[in-house]
Amino acid sequence: MYMKNTTLFKLLAVVVAVIMVVGIMSGCSKATDADKGNADAAEASTTDGTIYRTLDEIKGSGSIKIGVFSDKNPFGYVDENGKYQGYDVYFARRIAEDLGVEVEFVSTEAANRVEALQTGKVDIILANFTVTEERAQQVDFALPYMNVALGVVSPSDKVITELSQIGTDDAVIVISGTTAEIYLEENNPEITLKKYDTYSDAKTAFENGQGVAWANDNTEVIAYANTVDGYTVGIPKLGSDDTIAPAVTKGNETLLTWINDEIKALADEQFFHKDYEETLVDTYGKAYEEELVVEGGVIK
Amino acid sequence: MQALVTDLGFDVLFKGTNFTRLLGGMWVTLKISLISVALSIVLGILLGVVMTFKNPVTKAICRVYLEIVRIMPQLVLLFIVYYGSARLIGLKFEPEFAAVIVFTFWGTAEMGDLVRGALQSIPKHQYESAYSLGLNRSQTYFSIVIPQTIRRLLPLSINLVTRMIKTTPLIVMIEVVEATKVARQIIDANRVASPNAAFGLFFVIFVLYFAVCWPISLLASHLEKKWSN
Incomplete structure (x- = not known):
């Protein structure tokens, strides 16, 4: 009887192992299909294991993943038609437009913002992210676009x-x-x-x-x-x-430089003032516009 | 009546596509839990059989696996699979896929333990009587042991299934937008217009979860009754 049990066990072990392997492989291939820049991204891993996509890889893939809040009205929220809206989202759409790629919003929790960048789950965090010294050691902040x-x-x-x-x-x-x-x-x-x-x-x-x-x-x-x-x-x-700024994975120089240039260039058209008037004016009123908006990354 | 509908925030449900979005969120919950439950039942039955073996190696492995699942909060497992895998080995799972892995990992262990318990609760004389009637090993299993095992297993595994469905709101922590997250999005988008929307929306979430879990419980009690006769 013991003998039979061992044979049965071996058989079961093989079955379980096959199921697990198939499961994991299908998972990988699924992830790869969804995100073509994966293989390249893995090669760009830094020594401490962080993964990010460079500017060219994002452009090549045709879409950018931006982490935003989906329940922090009026910075990042989802309206009654299921569309992302808000001050951060308005800027995110512009970034994607100027990069010439589709934007894919990832709904982020406040506590996961650093982790999402460090594991390459998103390319940029635009989620009312206050610049602090502690965070600046873990992620790279671009120029600010709002005061707090x-x-x-x-x-x-x-x-x-x-x-x-x-x-x-x-x-x-x-x-x-x-x-x-x-x-x-x-x-x-x-x-x-x-x-x-x-x-x-x-x-x-x-x-x-x-x-x-x-x-x-x-x-x-x-x-x-x-x-x-x-x-x-x-x-x-x-x-x-304090200021609020976009953040990218630590070391992602190409993307960081691009965002900084973008923020500087957008000052010409007073983009963030327009953003304020589209998204924040109902909540904060016109009186606080100069107080809250940072244009071109320059803090007055 | 109109005032009550507005005060408790039921009106926001009918704004735009809000209600469809809630149902969509519930579908995400259901999809992940049903796939995980199906995998857990299949793998759990296999594991349960393995757990009854007297081989010390398999016993030790199963023991460690079961203890890990029991000790680790599901949230920690989710973080390990979703963020940890990306950090350590550069695997990028889709969040839904990570959720299925964790729920299956958990469900398989618990299901395995239930199957082991049910198998061991079949008295030895059942096997002996079967053998003495001339049934061989697989006949004994399929016509004597397994039917009795399933009957004993059913109430406990239904409990596990509903528990797995009810634990799905945790996946919001790995960026999956499911029903409770959609509810929070709607509440926040309307926090000035209808400050009490939380009541209405979470009531609807309650109804949705009830609508999912209640038929499962009904089916279980129906089968239990049917088999007891």
């Missing part, structure tokens, strides 16, 4: 225009884990913070008078003050200015 800073919103009848107006008994509302929380704890430890885990909790608390002001990314507070009556952004810019 912190902002503070408060009730219109008691507008706070300077942090010194906040008394010792007053509290400022922040969302846990955001740049606003980190900034205020480091630079203004004397201010009492009330922390909430989600946007909606913070919003409810703020509207019920739990704090004299609410600190968050300035884009968020501006959008809030524009949609809810009775609130004003007293401090539209707080702390260090």
Whole structure:
């Protein structure tokens, strides 16, 4: 009986092995069909195993993969007809147009943006990607196309225009884990913070008078003050200015140079101002255009 | 009634192609889970048979495999297959394909363990009686052991199948746009116009998942009843 079992086992092992191999091979060939530049991309692997497609390989393949948000209105979102829209998407379409290739949008999660570039799943990330020193060690950022800073919103009848107006008994509302929380704890430890885990909790608390002001990314507070009556952004810019820029896989010089030249060239037609007016003006209003837009990669 | 429809965000469903997009997202979920379930059942049955062998080598291999699947969160497996494979060996899987590999890897292990349990629960006298009636080995398996095994296997494997379907929203982390991601896209696109759309959309997602899993459970209980008589 043992003898029979061993024979049966060998047979099964062969069957399982064949199925696995066929599965893996069909997977590879499927991936290759979908992405003709694959073989070349693999050769371009750098020593630490990152994979990217050079400018010529992207042009040769006829399509570019751009990672964007699909649920961050108004930067990258999908409209009711299933079409990608937003400030980042508008720029992405232009990049593809000027490269003369089709654009393939890849819906990205905030936490996966670095990984997606490092594994060559996308050629460019255009997903509201804030430039930080830590990230710059992992990916290559091109020239910026937008500013971000912190902002503070408060009730219109008691507008706070300077942090010194906040008394010792007053509290400022922040969302846990955001740049606003980190900034205020480091630079203004004397201010009492009330922390909430989600946007909606913070919003409810703020509207019920739990704090004299609410600190968050300035884009968020501006959008809030524009949609809810009775609130004003007293401090539209707080702390260090950060910028938002496209990112490519570390070492992808040809693509990076092309994007930088593209951003500089687009300044002639004031492209990002047009982008703002098409996509962001409904949320932020005309007043913040100069504050938010970076044209030609030049920070004023 | 009109107010209720608007307040709970059901109206956004009928904007543009939103509802079709949700169904499309559900189809992605279904496609990936059904392919994985089918592969898991076939491979799991083979694995289950292998697991009953008394050979120490196969026992050890199966044990390690099963423990890996049990210990690793499915999300980690997804990351390993999707990003890890690209990093380590330069393989570029399509995200859907990576999802099928992970779900099959998981399903096969659990299915194998269920099959092993069911096979071992068939009492020895069933085999002995069959042999003494003059049936040979394969006859014994096909007419005595396997029918009883399947009956014992059914409730447990249905549980596994529905669990696999319910775990699919994880694949959003490897860039697959499935039903819950489509829902989040719609909620976000309408966050000013209908701030409460989340309720309506996730209710619809609930109905869609129910519509998929309920018939599977019904079929299982129908078969159970039929076979118990």
